[in-house]
Amino acid sequence: MVGTEYYVAISAVLFAIGAVGVLTRRSAIMLFLSVELMLNAANLAMVAFARSWSASGATTALNGQAAVFIVLAVAAAEVAVGLGILVAIFRNRVSTNVDELSEVRA
Amino acid sequence: MTDLAHLAALAPLLALAGAFVNGLFGRNLKEPAPGIIASVAVAAGFVLSLIAFFGVAGSGEAVRVGFGDFLRAGDFTLSLGFHLDQLSVLMMLIITGVGLLIHVYSIGYMHGDPGYSRYFAQLNLFVASMLVLVMADSFVLMFIGWEGVGVCSFLLIGFWYHDLANASAGRKAFIVNRVGDVGFLLAMFLTFKVFGSLDIQTVSAMAPTMLYGSAVLTGIGLLYLLAAAGKSAQLPLHVWLPDAMAGPTPVSALIHAATMVTAGVYLIARTSAVYAVAPAALATVAWVGVLTALVAAIAAVGQTDIKRILAYSTISQVGFMIAAVGAGAYWAGIFHVLTHAFFKALLFLGAGSVIHALGGEQDVRKMGGLGRRMRVTGTTALIATLAIAGVPFLSGFFSKDSIVVATFTSGALAGAGGEVLYALLMVTAGITAFYMFRWYYLVFAGEERLERGVSEKVHESPSVMTVPLTILAIGSVLVGYLGLPSFLADNRIAAWLGHATAAGEFSHPSVATEWLLLIASVVVAFIGLGLGYWVYAVGKGALAKRLGNAPIAGASRGAFGFDILYRALFVDTGAGTAEAVTLLDREVVDRGLVGLSGVVPLIGGLLRRWQSGQVRAYAFAMLVGAACLVAAAAIVGVLK
Numbered sequence: 001m002v003g004t005e006y007y008v009a010i011s012a013v014l015f016a017i018g019a020v021g022v023l024t025r026r027s028a029i030m031l032f033l034s035v036e037l038m039l040n041a042a043n044l045a046m047v048a049f050a051r052s053w054s055a056s057g058a059t060t061a062l063n064g065q066a067a068v069f070i071v072l073a074v075a076a077a078e079v080a081v082g083l084g085i086l087v088a089i090f091r092n093r094v095s096t097n098v099d100e101l102s103e104v105r106a
Numbered sequence: 107m108t109d110l111a112h113l114a115a116l117a118p119l120l121a122l123a124g125a126f127v128n129g130l131f132g133r134n135l136k137e138p139a140p141g142i143i144a145s146v147a148v149a150a151g152f153v154l155s156l157i158a159f160f161g162v163a164g165s166g167e168a169v170r171v172g173f174g175d176f177l178r179a180g181d182f183t184l185s186l187g188f189h190l191d192q193l194s195v196l197m198m199l200i201i202t203g204v205g206l207l208i209h210v211y212s213i214g215y216m217h218g219d220p221g222y223s224r225y226f227a228q229l230n231l232f233v234a235s236m237l238v239l240v241m242a243d244s245f246v247l248m249f250i251g252w253e254g255v256g257v258c259s260f261l262l263i264g265f266w267y268h269d270l271a272n273a274s275a276g277r278k279a280f281i282v283n284r285v286g287d288v289g290f291l292l293a294m295f296l297t298f299k300v301f302g303s304l305d306i307q308t309v310s311a312m313a314p315t316m317l318y319g320s321a322v323l324t325g326i327g328l329l330y331l332l333a334a335a336g337k338s339a340q341l342p343l344h345v346w347l348p349d350a351m352a353g354p355t356p357v358s359a360l361i362h363a364a365t366m367v368t369a370g371v372y373l374i375a376r377t378s379a380v381y382a383v384a385p386a387a388l389a390t391v392a393w394v395g396v397l398t399a400l401v402a403a404i405a406a407v408g409q410t411d412i413k414r415i416l417a418y419s420t421i422s423q424v425g426f427m428i429a430a431v432g433a434g435a436y437w438a439g440i441f442h443v444l445t446h447a448f449f450k451a452l453l454f455l456g457a458g459s460v461i462h463a464l465g466g467e468q469d470v471r472k473m474g475g476l477g478r479r480m481r482v483t484g485t486t487a488l489i490a491t492l493a494i495a496g497v498p499f500l501s502g503f504f505s506k507d508s509i510v511v512a513t514f515t516s517g518a519l520a521g522a523g524g525e526v527l528y529a530l531l532m533v534t535a536g537i538t539a540f541y542m543f544r545w546y547y548l549v550f551a552g553e554e555r556l557e558r559g560v561s562e563k564v565h566e567s568p569s570v571m572t573v574p575l576t577i578l579a580i581g582s583v584l585v586g587y588l589g590l591p592s593f594l595a596d597n598r599i600a601a602w603l604g605h606a607t608a609a610g611e612f613s614h615p616s617v618a619t620e621w622l623l624l625i626a627s628v629v630v631a632f633i634g635l636g637l638g639y640w641v642y643a644v645g646k647g648a649l650a651k652r653l654g655n656a657p658i659a660g661a662s663r664g665a666f667g668f669d670i671l672y673r674a675l676f677v678d679t680g681a682g683t684a685e686a687v688t689l690l691d692r693e694v695v696d697r698g699l700v701g702l703s704g705v706v707p708l709i710g711g712l713l714r715r716w717q718s719g720q721v722r723a724y725a726f727a728m729l730v731g732a733a734c735l736v737a738a739a740a741i742v743g744v745l746k
Contacts, residue, residue, distance in 0.1 A: 022725045031721075102719025 001055070007048030014041035028086050028096040032079060039075045043068045111161025114195075115171040115188050117151035117202065118241065121234035124148070125227045132223020141213035144226035148209050148233055152202035159195045166605065168192075168307075170243060182302075189243035189307060193606035196440065197240035197372055200447045201365050205233050207574035208360040211455055214570035215356050215462060225265060225354065232258035236365050240372060245294050245304045248373075252290060252337065255366045256283050262361060263353040275352035282346040286336015293329035296322065297380075310379035310608075318383050327387025330377055331394065334370025338424045341398040345668050347421055351413040355458030358413060363420050363454050364447035371427040371443055375436040378608035382434075389522035392432025392513065396527045396534070399425030401666060403537040407544065408662030411468050412457045415545050418665070419494070420450060422538060426509050429531060433519055434610020435512035437603040441589045442509055444599070445501035448581040449493040455575055456487035459567045460549060464560055470548040472557055477550035479564050482572040484550045486579040491546040493582045495539035496631035501586030506535060507627045508589060514623060517611030532630050539634025540641075547642045593620045 014037055021034025050064025090096055124147030132140045161169060168191035176186045190198075209229060216225050235254025242248035257280075264276030294304060300322055301309045316323055334340065339347035350362050361367075374381065374391060381388045399422045406418035423446050430439035460476060460483065461468055477484030493502035513519060514528040554561065566572065589599040615623075641649050653659055664670070716727075 019729055023722055023729070026722075098721045101721065 004048050004052040008045055011041045011045035011048065014038070014044065026097045026099055028089070028098050031098060032082055032086075036075060036079070039071055043071055046071075109161075111158040111169040111190055112171050114154045114158035114161075114169075114190055114198065114241070117154040117198065118234045118237040120147045120150050120154075121230045121237065125230035125234060128223045128227035128230060132227055135223060137217070137222060138213055140223035140226045141209070141216070144230045145206060145209040145213065147230055148202055148206045151233065151237065152199070152206050155195060155198040155202045158190050159199060162190060162192060162195050168606070176246070184244065184246060184304060186247050187243045188241040190241065191606040192602050193372075193375060193440065194240045196444065196603070198237060200444055201233060201236050201240065204364045204447045204451050204578070205236075205360055207577055208356045208364075208451060208455070211359075211458075211571050211574040212354075212356040214568050215458055216354065221265065225262075228258055228261045228265070229357070229360070232262070232361060232366070236369075239369055243306055245297065245306060245309075248306070248376075249290060249294065252333075252369065253287065255361070255369065256280065256287070256337070259283070259350070259361050259366055262357040263350045265353050265357065269352075272352040275346075275349040279346040279350050282343050283336045286333045286343055289329045289332025289336065293326055293333060296326050296329060300326065306376060310377075313379040313383055316383055319385055320383075323380060323384040324387045327377075327381050327384040328390060330373060330380075331387065331391050334373050334391075334428065335394060336370075337373075338367050338370030338428065339398075339421050340370065340394050340425060340428055341401060342668070344398060344402065344421050345672060348409075348414050348417040348665065351411070351417050355413065355454055355461060358417070359451040359454030359458070362417070363450040367420060367424050368427065368443040368447070371424065371431055371439045374428070374431040375440055375603075375607050378431070378434075378436050381431075382608040382610075385518055385522075388432055388434065388518050390432070392429050392516075392519055392522070392527055395425045395428030395430070395432050396513070396530050397425070398422070399429060399534045400530050400537075403534045403541065404658070404662050405665035406541040407537065408659060408665075410470055412460065412470050412473070412545070412549060413454070413468060415470070415541065416450070416453050416457060419453075419538070419542065419545075422534065423450065423494070426506060426531070426534075429527065430509040430512055433509075433512040433516035433524070433527075434608075434612070435509065435516065436607035436610065437589075437597075437600040438505065438508040438512050440603055441599050442505040444588075445493070445505040445582070445585050448578050448585055449490040449500075449502055452486055452490040452575060452578040452582055453494070455571070455578065456483050456490065457549075459483040459571055459575065462567055462571070463564050464556070465563060467557070467560060470545070472555055472560075473549045474552045474556070475550070475554040476564065480550075480566045482566060482575060486575040487546060487550060489579045490582050491542045493586075495542045495635055496535055496627060497635070498628055498631075499583075499586075501582050501584065503627070503631070504586035504589050504591070507591065507624060510535065510627060511591075511620075511623050512610075512612070515612045515615060517613060520613075532626065535627065536630045536634040536637075539631045540638045543635050543638025544642055547638065552643065552646075591620065591624065593617055 018034045018036075018038030018041060021037065022031055025031055025034060046064040046068050050062070053064070086096060089101065093100070124144050127143055128135075128140045135143075158169070168189060170187055170189055172185055172187035174185060176184045178184075188194075209226070212225065212229065216222055219225065232255060235251045235258055237251070239248055239251030239255060242251060260276045260280040262276075263279050264273045267273045267276070297309060298304055300316070301312050303309060303312075313323075332343075335343045347362060347367065351358055353362075381391070402418045402421035402425060406415050406422060409415045409418060423442070427439040427442045427446070430436075430442060459480065460473065463476070463480060463483075464473070467473070477488070489500070493500040496503045496506050510528060510531045513524055513531055516524055519527060556564070589597055591597070592600065641647065661667070
């Protein structure tokens with residue numbers, strides 16, 4: 001069995017790539033992709049921990065897997081709403097550059 | 107007759123009805139009508155009081171008229187009712203009798219005043235309240251009347267309220283009276299705590315069973331004394347009465363001479379059973395009365411306002427009454443209330459007649475010789491002057507003498523300086539004769555010192571005013587014979603009031619001593635009058651002018667500086683405190699809040715920089731925050 005630490009390492013790398021993407025990219029679509037990357041990094045970590053937990057203990061721990069499904073559902077909803085907003089913004093501005101979207105600035 | 111006596115309960119209601127009719131519809135009535143309505147209401151009250159008097163006299167028993175329970179709380183019930191005994195029916199007769207004469211007199215005196223109907227409404231309201239005060243069977247109902255007369259006094263002192271001085275005189279009277287009222291309330295609380303009842307007869311019946319001279323009984327006595335001092339203008343709460351002369355003169359006669367200011371005397375006579383077991387409180391009462399009598403008499407000498415002289419004289423005479431009840435001679439105190447009601451009301455109404463004739467002049471230095479031109483006023487005023495001065499065979503002589511003798515023979519004062527009180531009262535009696543002679547001589551005798559243009563207008567007042575004067579003058583002569591010295595004849599009034607008040611202890615000196623005391627009183631009165639004659643009639647006041655710079659003369663003119671002292675002590679302190687609080691509010695509270703409102707945008711200005719609108723900046727902040735949380739969790743985990 002592949003060790004849990006490998007999964008966690010990949011998860012961390014994925015998370016870091018996502019975080020850097022969010023911070024550096026200007027296109028809203030790329031931002032969404034990066035956020036998805038981060039969410040899935042977290043999902044990977046949770047599944048990995050759930051598996052190691054089940055293997056080591058007497059009980060079958062399904063909490064991690066269940067949480068992943070919730071995260072997936074929330075991510076899908078978020079993307080649906082987020083893309084809807086994005087389309088609306090694109091119609092108005094013909095741009096998805098987030099740096100230009102600062103009207104609510106105080 | 108006893109059943110008919112119950113009708114007397116209607117007397118205050120009739121006066122109240124008169125007040126309502128005049129108060130609500132008086133504006134629409136033509137001039138004498140409000141006065142006649144008010145007078146009829148009081149006259150009916152007088153008839154009812156007479157019926158009650160004969161009812162009580164016939165059976166010798168007190169009559170109780172109950173109105174049912176006023177409030178119930180647990181096992182305590184307070185019922186309201188009237189208690190008509192020898193003391194209260196006598197007071198009712200004074201209030202309605204003298205009150206009626208003053209109402210009639212007012213019809214002439216207030217002629218043409220724009221507030222004619224308002225005046226009579228308030229005067230009737232006063233009579234109603236005063237009747238409730240003396241008829242009440244419980245302290246609570248008495249307090250209702252007590253406050254009622256206070257309000258009417260306030261209203262009538264400030265009757266001509268367009269003049270600020272009159273309005274503030276009314277306010278002063280009200281505020282000073284409040285001090286006494288607080289005493290009354292505290293006394294009631296204490297009475298209820300000790301006796302468990304506020305019914306006067308119950309309390310009186312229980313009082314002899316209480317611990318003689320205990321601190322709590324003394325406290326009750328002193329608090330009722332405070333109440334009496336407020337209402338009866340005794341030291342140190344006497345300062346409102348001279349200012350109360352701002353009201354119309356008949357008001358001064360009725361409220362501030364004949365009836366309301368004697369409420370304190372009535373209160374102490376009514377609670378005599380409590381004072382009988384609180385000797386220390388009783389001695390204090392006597393001392394307060396005597397000192398007030400002396401101080402006010404000296405102050406009366408230095409006044410120049412025709413009514414202010416009489417005001418100080420009233421304070422002094424009420425001091426005599428308080429001294430009498432303080433000596434345990436409750437009957438003598440009430441006897442002096444009765445005689446004083448006649449001659450002092452007469453003096454005030456005479457003064458009113460003079461003021462009326464002179465078109466508002468009140469300075470005695472601008473009067474003189476008026477007795478020749480106002481025969482009835484002058485003659486009746488002379489009778490009243492001689493009565494108050496203590497000339498034998500007039501009413502004031504008998505009542506004043508009974509008081510002075512009572513302080514001498516009182517068992518209650520035997521260890522509390524009774525002889526000193528006697529001496530002080532004798533001196534006061536002499537001063538009384540002196541300043542009353544001065545008053546009479548400066549107004550009615552000697553040369554005319556009228557201002558130009560006034561002299562031609564001087565006229566005797568109409569008969570609606572002079573008839574009451576004449577009746578009061580007859581009373582001033584005759585009522586004294588109700589209370590002849592007991593070693594000479596039956597003292598009817600002492601026997602009458604003995605049924606309703608506690609009996610004081612008195613030593614019984616020999617007949618020779620009694621005669622000596624009597625003669626001493628006469629001599630003192632004539633010394634006072636003679637001095638007055640010598641200074642003002644023979645010396646034309648030259649001696650008075652020469653002594654004008656003496657300290658005692660200054661003290662007399664300024665009435666011993668009580669007003670100045672109270673102004674500095676209470677009025678200025680109060681104003682200073684108010685100013686300090688205003689300053690605190692404006693400089694600290696207001697400024698603090700305004701300053702605080704400046705801080706909020708400052709903080710906001712700092713925080714708004716974070717709201718840049720840059721999504722990636724927010725994301726970075728979130729990342730850093732999350733990283734910090736994780737780091738913190740890790741550190742805490744390691745430390746555990």
